[in-house]
Amino acid sequence: MNRNDPPSHDDAAALEVASIPALVMAAAERFAGTPALEAPGRRIDYAELPEAALAVTRALMTHGIDKGDRVAIWAPNDIDWVLAALGIHLAGAVLVPLNTRMKGGEAEDILARSGARLLFSVGDFLGVDYPAMLDGRWPQSLETLVVIGEDVAEARPGVRSLAAFLAEGEAVDEAAARARAASVGPEDLSDLLFTSGTTGRPKGVMSGHGQNLRAFAEYVRVIGLGRGDRYLIVNPFFHAFGYKAGWLSCLLAGATILPQTTFDADAVLARIARDRISVLPGPPTLYLSLLAHPRLAEADLSSLRVAVTGAATIPPVLIERMRDELGFAVVTTAYGLTECGGLATICDPADAAETIATTSGTPIAGTELAILDEAGQALPAGETGEICLRGFHVMQGYFENPAATAEAIDAAGWLHTGDVGRCDAAGNLQITDRLKDMYIVGGFNCYPAEIEAILATHPDIAQSAVIGVPDPRQGEVGCAYVVPRAGRALNEAGLIAWARDQMANYKVPRHVRLMEALPVNAANKVDKAQLRGAFEAG
Structure with a gap:
């Protein structure tokens, strides 16, 4: 198949599974022969994915990690980030991603409040020693720190290199790890993403395996993601855009995950050409940077096919330029927030540029959208009020914070987003304002x-x-x-x-x-x- 062409109908159909561990096993069988993860000098086939993820699971089990325990990752986009996350999922533990831009005190707060028992952390990234930022800030719950990407001097108790950690896992039989993975169900928590929501202090949003898989199977369907697509994931893995709309969606579709550590226009243009990238989602600033590049006309962008954006007001001319100058056949916009798994509405890629630029589309299947006034009454099309959502993908609540959960989700099950908008006559959501004070950088x-x-x-x-x-x-x-x-x-x-x-x-x-x-x-x-x-x- 030419990578410029959309995948076939069969290839574009997302796998229907009940949990992320089940997804890993099913993808290995269905997509064998296709690279699951690829980076310079390293490639892991879908058929090899279960063994690579189970190696992490076995090591976690050696360290006493049980179902429901929280395990954090504090590292940039990398193959080992995905393998660590999948190993956590297969162990039945709960993934807690940390923003790589956090300082030590911010990371300590989330590690402590999540009760994380183990942390995967990069060693040095962009000249910053991440483990050192926790010196004097080691949370009481944290037992082990595993350093990704380099050998470390294990001078203090609890610190391991990734190689040493995986070696310790050989003490656990793979069959036991597979049995643990098979025990994970759709209602079990898959992740705890910390977000400030409508207030200043970050809160842990609880999402389950089944919720994530159902929502992003719909995402896969709408954008036509399939086997043969090559997805450069610039959006950070600690965010739902890079994690759920990123590598998790690739596993559902059989696409190849190509992590990008940081955004640099020169590097991204080079990778598009060299690695034949077909899928490149990101915020509008990503596309604006590419369009403004002085050597854009010389770049080989012939492989590009799918773009997904959002997070800011978009001029219709940008959609047209993404199609005409960057060569995307599929351009769409979406709306979501961490409290609904990251996806609530999405535009039909066949819509006009004006619709894609000025709206966030219609609700995904299984989601209800309402615009409510201050009294909680539904408003008709064209009238502005609070955007509220109800459906399978609304969070299970804020971790250990029932009061905040009750403030966010009312007795009728509506998630109050705090965002302000209206629906047009066709049911497309138009966001007219954001949270009262929140802004997007x-x-x-x-x-x-x-x-x-x-x-x-x-x-x-x-x-x-x-x-x-x-x-x-x-x-x-x-x-x-x-x-x-x-x-x-x-x-x-x-x-x-x-x-x-x-x-x-x-x-x-x-x-x-x-x-x-x-x-x-x-x-x-x-x-x-x-x-x-x-x-x-x-």
Whole structure:
């Protein structure tokens, strides 16, 4: 089959299985002879996938990991990330991905609150020693740290190289590991993705195996993903876009997973040509960067077929340029949030560019969408209200947080997203606003309350308020309005430098404005609308 052509009907049909372990076994049989994972110098066939994943499972069992235990991964996109995740799933444990941009304190918080017993971590990434960031921050629950990608001096108790860890797993019979994998059912938790939701402190969203597989089988169907497709996954694996719409969807369809560690336009253009990439989802900034590349006209993009985007307002001309200049036959947009597994609505790729750019499509099969007013009453087409979702893919709840769960999911089963939108006459969702304060930096959700809580730890800051402001490259960035403590001196460059040491880079405010006092409304709350107006006025 020419990789430019869409897969056949049989190839494009997603596997129907009850759990991710069952998916691994079924994919090995159905897609044998096709690479499942591929990177420079390394390739794993679908037929080899169960043994590679079970090696991780056996090692986890050696370390006493039981069904339901939480196991975290803190590493960039890599073949070993996928194998570790599958090994966790086959062990019946719960995957807890950590954002690679987190600092030590942020990672410690999630590891501690999830009760993670074991952590897979990269050693050095982009000049940062990840295990060292946990020095003095080792959570009480954490028993073992496995370092991916390099040999390590196992100087402290609990630290293992990946090779040593896998060797320890040889003490567990493969049959026992297969029996553990076979015991995992559709209702069992597969992952715990931490998200700030509508408030500042991240909460663990509980999703089950069956929910994920059903939702992304529909995703596979809509975009026509199939055996023979080669999917370059730039979206980070710690996010649902890179994990569930990424490598998990590939396993459902028999596509080849090609992890990309970081986004670099030169590297991505080279890989498209060299590796004959056919599927390349990402935020709008990814496509804008490729379109702006000075050597775009020289690049071989003939293999490209499928693009999926979202996360920001998209001009219709971008959809047209993605089709005309990048050569995508399939371009679509989707909407979802972690609390619904990452996918709720998606556009039909056959829709007009205007529809794909200005809407997020219609609900996937099995999902109900309602626009509700403040009284909880459904609004007709064309009227604006809160976007609410109900269906099989709504989270099982926030981990060990029933109060927050009750706030998010009402008695009728509606998930209140906090996003504002309306439906057009054809039932397409149009998002007119986001959460009251949330903004998106290069595809990453930023929640001012979380950033303000970190700024509050600065010894010279009395008060702060963070808003999202327009940025030509990232779409939006943060602007921090800061009131210094009496008698203290602050400056913009120094505060930004401090913030870079305290929080993930995308959360760092790109602008700082020093003020004597923050504006407040009648309820004595900070008037962020006034701050937005002040920024726009310069």
